[in-house]
Amino acid sequence: MDKNGIISSLKELAQYLELDGENPFKIRSYLKAADVLEHTKESIETLIESGKLRNLEGIGEAIEKKIIAWYHNEPVPALERVKSKYPASLLELFSVQSLGAKRIRSLYDNLHITNIEELYQACLDGKVSTLPGFNKKIENKIIESIQLLDQWKGQFLISQGLEVGQRFTEELKNIFEEEDIYITGSLRRYEETIRNINLLIAIRDKESTIKKLKEHFSPNIEQKKDSLLLVIHQEIPIFISLVDKRDVGTKLVFDTGSKQYVDYLIQHSASKNLYFSSQGLFTHDNQQIFIDNEEKFFNFIELPYLPPELRNIYNDMEVVYKEANKLVQFEDISGIVHCHSQYSDGHNSISELAEYCIEKGYKYIVICDHSQSAGYANGLSVEDIKKQHEEIEQLNKQYKPFHIFKGIECDIKSDGTLDYPDEILSTFDVVIGSIHSKLDMDKKTATQRLLKAIENPYLDVLGHLSGRLLLSRKGYPLDIDTILKVCSEHNVAIEINANPQRLDIDWKNIYLSRKYDLNFVISVDAHNLKGIEDLKYGVYVARKGLLSPQKILNCKNIEEFQNWFHQRT
DNA sequence: GCCGTTTTCGGCCCGACTGTTTTCAGTCG
Numbered sequence: 001m002d003k004n005g006i007i008s009s010l011k012e013l014a015q016y017l018e019l020d021g022e023n024p025f026k027i028r029s030y031l032k033a034a035d036v037l038e039h040t041k042e043s044i045e046t047l048i049e050s051g052k053l054r055n056l057e058g059i060g061e062a063i064e065k066k067i068i069a070w071y072h073n074e075p076v077p078a079l080e081r082v083k084s085k086y087p088a089s090l091l092e093l094f095s096v097q098s099l100g101a102k103r104i105r106s107l108y109d110n111l112h113i114t115n116i117e118e119l120y121q122a123c124l125d126g127k128v129s130t131l132p133g134f135n136k137k138i139e140n141k142i143i144e145s146i147q148l149l150d151q152w153k154g155q156f157l158i159s160q161g162l163e164v165g166q167r168f169t170e171e172l173k174n175i176f177e178e179e180d181i182y183i184t185g186s187l188r189r190y191e192e193t194i195r196n197i198n199l200l201i202a203i204r205d206k207e208s209t210i211k212k213l214k215e216h217f218s219p220n221i222e223q224k225k226d227s228l229l230l231v232i233h234q235e236i237p238i239f240i241s242l243v244d245k246r247d248v249g250t251k252l253v254f255d256t257g258s259k260q261y262v263d264y265l266i267q268h269s270a271s272k273n274l275y276f277s278s279q280g281l282f283t284h285d286n287q288q289i290f291i292d293n294e295e296k297f298f299n300f301i302e303l304p305y306l307p308p309e310l311r312n313i314y315n316d317m318e319v320v321y322k323e324a325n326k327l328v329q330f331e332d333i334s335g336i337v338h339c340h341s342q343y344s345d346g347h348n349s350i351s352e353l354a355e356y357c358i359e360k361g362y363k364y365i366v367i368c369d370h371s372q373s374a375g376y377a378n379g380l381s382v383e384d385i386k387k388q389h390e391e392i393e394q395l396n397k398q399y400k401p402f403h404i405f406k407g408i409e410c411d412i413k414s415d416g417t418l419d420y421p422d423e424i425l426s427t428f429d430v431v432i433g434s435i436h437s438k439l440d441m442d443k444k445t446a447t448q449r450l451l452k453a454i455e456n457p458y459l460d461v462l463g464h465l466s467g468r469l470l471l472s473r474k475g476y477p478l479d480i481d482t483i484l485k486v487c488s489e490h491n492v493a494i495e496i497n498a499n500p501q502r503l504d505i506d507w508k509n510i511y512l513s514r515k516y517d518l519n520f521v522i523s524v525d526a527h528n529l530k531g532i533e534d535l536k537y538g539v540y541v542a543r544k545g546l547l548s549p550q551k552i553l554n555c556k557n558i559e560e561f562q563n564w565f566h567q568r569t
Numbered sequence: 570g571c572c573g574t575t576t577t578c579g580g581c582c583c584g585a586c587t588g589t590t591t592t593c594a595g596t597c598g
Contacts, residue, residue: 029570375583
């Protein structure tokens with residue numbers, strides 16, 4: 001079993017034990033071990049062979065033994081025992097909101113519910129609300145949560161898609177040395193979530209390509225009319241289409257989409273007496289025009305080239321074409337904002353984070369740990385803040401000219417106040433305000449809560465605006481237009497949270513906010529070094545929202561960045 | 570189950586919220 005398999009097994013064991021009513025601390029130690037393993041750079045082979053597994057904090061004798069057994073594909077008695085007691089499908093229920101181990105156990109014992117479908121039916125029949133520990137409200141919440149899960153079923157985060165897509169593309173490149181392979185579809189457009197991975201192979205000879213694909217991926221391959229469908233077990237469905245090398249430009253445009261944008265191109269082509277379809281581009285007398293790159297295609301139909309991430313339908317396409325080459329690029333980013341350190345729930349020290357940023361060529365970093373009321377995330381006490389600021393001042397001498405800014409991700413409490421008194425807030429260079437608690441609000445309450453926070457002169461940046469977690473939690477309802485308007489009046493910047501689970505503020509709202517004079521920060525919300533690499537997702541969100549680098553604070557150099565925050569206070 | 574230690578067992582993260590609880594259990598972040 002590989003590392004990911006072992007991590008999943010540890011989490012699975014923890015869930016089974018929770019169902020079984022085990023000691024919560026024992027359960028937590030399995031989860032902690034899974035977490036430690038997940039954040040260890042070293043491979044599982046190295047850890048086991050060098051005997052270093054036990055050196056990891058949270059892995060003792062018992063867990064080490066289990067990991068080694070899984071590694072050698074041997075059964076682990078503790079897991080086998082609990083597995084035999086409950087149907088595996090029961091674990092699905094942990095993904096339903098309002099359900100924890102106690103309630104799941106009650107559903108299983110009393111109503112013999114073993115999966116989400118049975119649970120949904122039992123809720124519709126009104127059976128769930130009659131159980132002790134449940135009621136009508138909880139029953140309705142469960143129904144709503146299952147409906148959302150159903151809506152998200154079969155979807156994946158962009159980060160998951162890219163990982164699988166890139167890995168698979170490399171694999172294909174080894175098989176097809178001569179052909180060019182492209183990622184297309186929603187993955188190439190950097191949509192927040194995707195349903196499948198679309199690849200395009202530019203081929204010389206169709207028959208031999210299909211033969212090769214079948215040889216390598218049989219029996220997981222299905223041939224469709226003019227494409228091939230590959231289903232890799234437990235991963236994301238992969239569609240592969242093939243195109244004559246001479247026509248790769250046209251096909252790339254068609255396969256990249258979006259559907260609405262391609263429809264727009266079809267109409268536009270028709271106005272030029274050209275016919276554009278999945279088969280290619282044709283003249284009015286059905287002569288195919290072969291085009292071997294995208295720029296030439298756009299040239300031919302007399303439209304400006306549009307980068308894939310912008311291929312959507314906007315209210316005003318003229319603006320999109322006009323702005324397309326002025327948009328922020330990855331290279332424009334000077335500093336990394338919103339990193340959690342070991343002071344709260346991050347995995348790395350401030351110096352590790354800083355050194356990583358120096359190595360990557362960034363000029364500064366803003367450390368933003370959680371504030372005091374975020375107990376679950378080890379939020380910083382006033383004492384911790386003093387200690388952290390002293391450490392940062394020390395490190396700043398050492399790392400000069402690189403600069404570490406003193407930031408905080410300060411909780412916006414349920415009444416809209418911030419989590420520290422003014423005299424503490426004034427000690428930070430950057431205050432990002434975010435909501436982490438009491439997410440179940442109506443639109444008016446949520447809007448008022450944020451407006452109150454925005455009016456606080458110490459709030460510099462409004463963090464992950466909607467509170468959504470893609471494919472797992474809807475954001476709270478908000479009067480977004482009012483919030484953005486008031487932010488511009490108070491000169492509060494908006495965070496573009498680049499964590500692929502969030503991508504919050506939504507790019508569509510960035511586009512709609514063009515009428516206001518707003519500044520943005522592309523922040524990583526990183527909890528480890530790898531999280532800093534999420535920056536790219538934020539850059540794509542900003543580009544989709546048509547932002548230029550002038551609107552993005554962390555495109556500024558150290559002095560300009562510092563000045564912007566200082567002139568606010 | 571892990572850790573640290575006063576070496577062999579006690580502490581481990583917890584506060585807010587929700588429901589109908591009239592003092593607590595379960596879930597969530």
